[in-house]
Amino acid sequence: MTVGTDSPAQARSAEPHAQEPPGEEPAPDARDQAGPAGFAGVLPDDLPDGLVVADETGRVVTFNTAASRITAVPGDKALGLPLDQALPLEDLKGRRWWALTDPYGGLATRRGQPERNLLLPGGREVLVSARYIREHPTGPVRRVVICLRGTEARRRTERSHAELIATVAHELRSPLTSVKGFTATLLTKWERFNDDQKRLMLETVDADAGRIKRLIAELLDISRIDSGRLEVRRQPVDIAAAIGRHVHVHTTGGQSPDRFFVRIMPGLPALWADPDKIDQILGNLLENAVRHGEGTVTIEVAPARKCADGEEGTEVTVSDEGPGIPEESMSRVFTRFWRGSKRGGTGLGLYIVKGVVEAHGGTITVGRAPRGGAEFRFMLPVGTPAHLA
Ligand SMILES: Nc1ncnc2c1ncn2[C@@H]1O[C@H](COP(=O)(O)OP(=O)(O)OP(=O)(O)O)[C@@H](O)[C@H]1O
Numbered sequence: 001m002t003v004g005t006d007s008p009a010q011a012r013s014a015e016p017h018a019q020e021p022p023g024e025e026p027a028p029d030a031r032d033q034a035g036p037a038g039f040a041g042v043l044p045d046d047l048p049d050g051l052v053v054a055d056e057t058g059r060v061v062t063f064n065t066a067a068s069r070i071t072a073v074p075g076d077k078a079l080g081l082p083l084d085q086a087l088p089l090e091d092l093k094g095r096r097w098w099a100l101t102d103p104y105g106g107l108a109t110r111r112g113q114p115e116r117n118l119l120l121p122g123g124r125e126v127l128v129s130a131r132y133i134r135e136h137p138t139g140p141v142r143r144v145v146i147c148l149r150g151t152e153a154r155r156r157t158e159r160s161h162a163e164l165i166a167t168v169a170h171e172l173r174s175p176l177t178s179v180k181g182f183t184a185t186l187l188t189k190w191e192r193f194n195d196d197q198k199r200l201m202l203e204t205v206d207a208d209a210g211r212i213k214r215l216i217a218e219l220l221d222i223s224r225i226d227s228g229r230l231e232v233r234r235q236p237v238d239i240a241a242a243i244g245r246h247v248h249v250h251t252t253g254g255q256s257p258d259r260f261f262v263r264i265m266p267g268l269p270a271l272w273a274d275p276d277k278i279d280q281i282l283g284n285l286l287e288n289a290v291r292h293g294e295g296t297v298t299i300e301v302a303p304a305r306k307c308a309d310g311e312e313g314t315e316v317t318v319s320d321e322g323p324g325i326p327e328e329s330m331s332r333v334f335t336r337f338w339r340g341s342k343r344g345g346t347g348l349g350l351y352i353v354k355g356v357v358e359a360h361g362g363t364i365t366v367g368r369a370p371r372g373g374a375e376f377r378f379m380l381p382v383g384t385p386a387h388l389a
């Protein structure tokens with residue numbers, strides 16, 4: 001721990017760091033910066049986490065503001081108390097933690113305690129880790145340095161995971177209920193239906209099974225995006241041709257060709273991107289414009305010059321003449337499972353689009369189209385592979 005203080009009450013925590021165990025010495029330049037006011041002027045109270053330090057007799061010599069906030073014990077009450085009184089921690093089975101771990105006794109090779117979830121009086125949870133500082137590798141403990149961290153942030157992440165699982169289960173359940181219902185009915189009452197009725201039921205089963213398959217593929221994409229494992233296999237992409245293909249899919253699917261207006265500006269730079277993922281972006285944005293928007297869908301491709309670090313790129317704008325996205329919802333369209341209207345699907349499309357654009361080093365924004373609808377604009381940098389750059 002390279003934190004000290006120059007306040008008189010806590011002066012003993014500002015000892016030099018000669019007792020660091022071998023192999024864990026701070027880098028020489030870091031040590032040069034550690035003056036009497038602590039590492040680069042950082043004081044214990046500056047730390048975001050709770051910091052408690054006890055001296056070789058087990059009495060508290062440092063108790064920073066964050067530690068007071070987490071434990072609800074004022075610093076001046078804690079200073080000078082034995083560790084087990086200043087921090088009466090218990091493990092989840094209700095055993096007194098300091099008696100259990102005995103930092104000053106026990107094996108002389110122990111260096112500390114890994115992070116653990118412990119309880120404060122009143123049952124409040126706190127994450128605690130400790131380090132035992134010895135003068136020699138197996139010598140007596142000179143200081144015990146304890147870090148305390150509130151559990152709210154972790155609880156919040158856990159809650160958001162639990163919510164995700166609940167939403168996913170819910171999304172999967174309705175198509176699966178229909179698949180199960182129709183197949184069960186067909187199996188038990190096969191004779192009672194005519195061919196047309198059977199066909200209709202099988203078509204529903206087929207469509208619902210397709211929905212489940214798509215949903216699972218999207219969830220896999222989401223998990224790759226969230227864990228930063230989305231792979232981008234770059235190759236030269238003709239984005240104008242890709243747009244043409246997507247428009248063609250919609251017009252052969254029954255949309256009037258008048259619904260689409262494509263404008264390709266001259267002077268486009270090269271584009272190295274993952275063609276399948278470009279299809280995913282265009283597919284989602286065009287489907288949204290057709291499904292959630294109205295009127296003409298305008299797709300514009302233009303060179304972009306204001307990319308991050310001045311790199312050139314391609315900018316694509318997809319806009320429509322529908323109701324658009326209300327101003328207050330614009331910040332939420334790219335979050336997962338957000339859908340604005342009853343016509344909405346699962347609400348994963350734009351989350352994936354954003355993840356894919358960003359995996360290419362690009363950016364995406366949403367705004368209002370000149371004629372009132374939604375306008376999505378994404379930029380992709382040229383992305384020349386390193387061996388060709
Ligand atoms: N062009 C648009 N015009 C109006 N609203 C839009 C448009 N595009 C998206 N939205 C709104 O944003 C919401 C989220 O879009 P997103 O593509 O993420 O999900 P979805 O289309 O509902 O479902 P999914 O794409 O997963 O099938 C939509 O439900 C819709 O309310």
Ligand SMILES: [Mg+2]
Nearest residue numbers: 284288349350
């Ligand atoms: Mg969508």
